[in-house]
Amino acid sequence: MSENILELKGLKKHFKTTAGGFFSREKAVVKAVDGVDLTIGHGETVGLVGESGCGKTTVxxxxxxxxxxxxxxxLFDGEDITHLSRKDMKPFRSQMQMIFQDPFASLNPRHTVGTIIESSFIIHGVEPEGGRKKAIQDLLDRVGLNPEHINRFPHEFSGGQRQRIGIARALALRPKLIVADEPVSALDVSIQAQVVNLLDDLQKELGLSYLFVAHDLSVVQHISDRVVVMYLGKVMETATTESLFNSPRHPYTKALLSAVPIPDPKIERMRERIILQGDLPSPMNPPAGCVFNTRCWKTQAKCFTDVPQTVEIAPGQTIACHFPEPAN
Amino acid sequence: MSSTDLAVEESVESTFVQRSPRQIAWMRLRRNRTGMYSAYVVIFFIAAAFLSPIIIKLWGLSSTDLYLDGLNDQAMPIGFGGGISWKHPFGLEPGAGRDVFSMLFTGSRISFTVALITSVASIGLGMLIGIAGGYYKGRIDALIGRFSDLLFAFPSFFMIIALSIPMVQRVEATGIATGNGARIIVLIIFFVFFGWPGFARLVRSQALSMRERDFVMAAQAQGASNWRIITKELLPNLWPTAIVFLSLSLPGYLSAEAVFSFLGVGIQPPASTFGLVLSDSVKYWQTDPAYLIIPSAMLVIIVLALNLLGDAIRDAIDPKAEK
Known part of the structure; x- marks a missing residue:
């Protein structure tokens, strides 16, 4: 057993797109993920944040x-899974599962809850103790749904209930790692809290590790042990939740945190907010040097020529910036 | 008191049986009265068509015998409704004097064979090719797309007319079938060859949008094979389209066979398909209207029942339909 359940080293995912028609040879490359380092320990929750289009879902x-x-x-639990074939990947699939953002799209409308959850058992040829039906009902019970609803179709459930079905499906094979891709961003705030608490409880009971992709910082702060901030396919800052929220060192993190409203009008009026100008640059044609240089307020000549290296600026806190913010 | 409590518990327990979506659909279909009656009608006509030799023999008739004593000297059938009697329930054919009842049921066997094989084959082929194009995208999709464009743009109607006689001769030369048997094979080959692109396109567009849905990604994350994703995730969402298309194309091919038989490139007399009987009966619509009305009514009932059955199955497999 390795120290970390998941390790990403310089992970890159580029999408080739053909500009033009059928016979066109012209190719463009979208650098959705461009060198991401990330580790998740056993039983740890790592939050992955960043604005829309930064590549966090692609990770x-x-x-x-x-x-x-x-x-x-x-590396999954110390074993290299980077270029495994579909067949060789299969044993790992049962150990890592995914929860999706949109509970209305992630469940096949023509399957019953029973068949949706059962599919995990069928694909991996697992025969749980006490039979599949009992295992499915136990899972439904575990995620807080009525086990009698096994024959219902997804459209008969509310958004929060559907997300619970998705969680039950992910849990079916008792995975070690769950990749949660914005699991609560499509839900009402009251339901968000329920689902986040459910994920918390499941982690305690089953010793799960989470890669929690989100853009809602308050949810991330609540659930994560460590947070990774991404911008345009690159990691800007990695830190424990506490130090990231109390003492952000990367200008982008600081700007991101300052966008979170504070529910106290007095503080809200007094504080100085950093408002970023412009939009996210196109990942097809990222800026030279630091990718954040088009919107950063601290840029100097170096930022437009040199790519900042990732350095450990404080224990457990790494950033990629030439001119870090002072520690709080 | 305790006995009623027990009954309640039992009913709760019975709802606990896990049912597959297919079983649920079947239960819903059973509850749809229109659907079940149409199913009976369809089953009746298909069974009658394929059992027609036995039925006709039991009735003491033959589809090729000429009952000339039922005709007057203008070769028109004697009696009410084109000679309807206990012996000849649908009357007699003007001119030759064959029995219309046995003509229609013997003929409907050919019509149903052509229509059923053609619809199922072209929908099956279209489904396969459409899913392949939509799911795998890229080069495969482009090739399929351009080839179906070619078939769409092709003057298929004239090609069938021009090529049917040499094709029939080729089929006869192989020795598989002769005469009308060979013509049926050629007709089916032509219909399927030009029939699949329409449905393939429909399926391709649906598969293309569905493959990007999260539930397909969820299946990939679970480790499902492409085959499983296609058959278990995509296909259940494509059945409704296929069933609607089938219930529309069955009557379509019934009449297409009639058109080509009428034009002389399809089935030839003395066989008697719906198309042949109808095209013959048009000549007598004033003097012997029953000869036109009876086959038309039969065709209308069959087509209507097929459409209603198609609707009922579509509703039954739609999880969002009223229970």
Whole structure:
């Protein structure tokens, strides 16, 4: 057993797109993920945050090998799974599962809850103790659904209940790692809390590790042990939740945190907010040097020529920036 | 008191049986009265068509015998409704004097064979090719797309007319079948060859949108093979389209066979398909209307029942339909 359940080393995922028609030879490359280092320990929750289009979902899907990684290495429990074939990957599939963002799209509308959860057993040829039906009902019970609802179709459930079905499906094979791709962002706030608490409880009971992809910082702060901040396919800052939220060192992290509203009008009026100008640059044509240089307020000549190296600026806190913010 | 409590518990226990979506669909279909009656009608006509030699023999008739004593000197059938009697329930054919009842049921066997094989084959082929194009995308999809464009743009109608006689001769030369048997084979080959692209396109567009849905990704994350994703995730969502298409194309091919038989490139007399009987009966619509009305009514009932059955099956497999 390795120290970390998951290790990503310089993971890259580039998508080739053909500009033009059938006979076109012109190729463009979207660098969705461009060199991501990340580790998840046993029983740890790592939050992956960043704005829309920064590649955080792509990281999650590449870890699940839904996308074939372009470069870099992925170690699952110490074993290299980077370029495993579909067949060789199968034993690992039962140990890592995924929860999806949109519970209305992630369940096949023509399957019953029973068949949805059962499919994991069928694919991996698992015959749980006491039979599949009992295992399915135990799972439904575990995620807080009525075990009698086994014959119902997904459309008969609310969003939060559907997300619980998705969680039950992910838990069916007792995985060690769960990649949660924005599992609560499609839900109402009250339901979000329930689902986040459910994930928390399951982690305690089953010793799960989570890669928690999200853009809602308050949810990430609540659930994560460590947080990785991404921008345009690259990691900007990695830190424990506490130090990231109390003492962000990368300008982008600081800007991201300052976008979170504070529910106290007095503080809200007094504090100085950092408002980033412009949009995320196109990942087809990222800026030279530091990728954040188009929107950063601290840029100097160096930022436009040199790519900042990832350095450990404090114990357990790494950033990729030439001019880090001072520690709080 | 305790006995009623027990009964409640039992009923809860009975709902605990895990049912597959297919079983649930079957239960729903059983509850749909229109659907079940249409199913009976369809089964009746198909069974009658394929059992027609026995039925006709039991009735003491033959589809090729000429009952000339039932005709007057203008060769028109004597009696009400084109000579309807206990012996000849649908009357007699004007001119030659054959029995219409045995003509229609013997003929419907050919019509159903052509229509059923053609619809099922072209939908099956279209489903396979459409899913392949939509799921695998890229070069395969482009090739399939351009080839079906070619078939769409092809003047298929004239090609069937021009090539049917040499094709029939080729089939006869192989010795598989002769005469009308060979013509049926050629007709089916032509219909399927030009029939699949329409459905393949429909399926391709649906598969293309569905493969990007999260539930397909969920299946990939679970480790499902492409085959499993296609058969277990995509196909259940494509059945409704296939069933609607089938219930529309069955009557379509019934009438297409009639058209080509009428034009002389399909089935030839003395066989008697719906198309042949109808095209013959048009000549007598004033003097012997029953000869036109009876085969038309039979065709209408069959087509209507097929469409209603198609609707019922579609509703039964739709999880969102009313229970």
């Amino acid at each position: 999650g899907r590449t870890v699940m090998k839904i996308y074939e990684p372009t470069e870099g290495a992925m």
